Amino acid sequence: MTEKLMNETKTAWVAGANGLVGQSLLRQLDKHPNYDSIVAFVRQAPKQKPFKKVRYFVCDWHALLNSPDIFTPPTNTVDDLFCALGSTKKKTPIKSDYYRIDVEMPIAFGKLGKSHGARYYGVVSAHGAKSGAFSSYLKMKGVMEAGVQALEIDNVTMAQPSLLLGDRGEFRLGEKAGEAFLKLLPGNLRAIWDHDVAAALINAAATYRGYQTLRSARMQGSF
Secondary structure, three states, X not given: OOOOXXXXXXXXXXXXXXXXXXXXXXHHHXXXXXXXXXXXXXXXXXXXXXXXXXXXXXXXXXHHHXXXXXXXXXXXXXXXEEEOOOOOOOOOOOHHHHXXXXXXXXXXXXXXXXXXXXXXXXXXXXXXXXXXXXXXXXXXXXXXXXXXXXXXXXEEEEEEOOOEEOOOOOOOHHHHHHHXXXXXXXXXXXXXXXXXXXXXXXXXXXXXXXXXXXXXXXXXXXX
């Protein structure tokens, strides 16, 4: 597949579009001149559609994971993929379901996109992600990163934010308790706004070639 010309617009797919970073991705992509078509993969489409260029695709993740050959994607081709899939123990207490969301789905989404022409994949992981990490959460993220890298998509940016700041529409006591403290920490430990992570992934789609990891300090102020 040949590279797009500088004045040609692109198609983007976004997984995890209802989450904190996912919503920021949609807002920024919808206004971005490089994109004329954005498809949001969601479990349930919103009643109101606030974005001009975004259309919602109700995704059967079970079908994608178990019967990828018969899964029907929303468009025949795609240029850039963005993934902000992720859950929490509170929302997903069953370990196998948690693993499916945080590890298997991002890999399956990348594989699907590559099969339809994607040359770039921007993924939200986590600070400290490592397949050998003691934390089960960071270990999952590390396994996910390795799985995405193994897909051999031409250009991949793996974002590793610290605590994410933004309007989640829900109260998380543990995160609120540490938020003020983490805002004061230096470097990669400092809390980061959702829109900075989204902007860093979008910017990388136009400027970076190959595989890279973006940590919090580097993403601060990207928006």
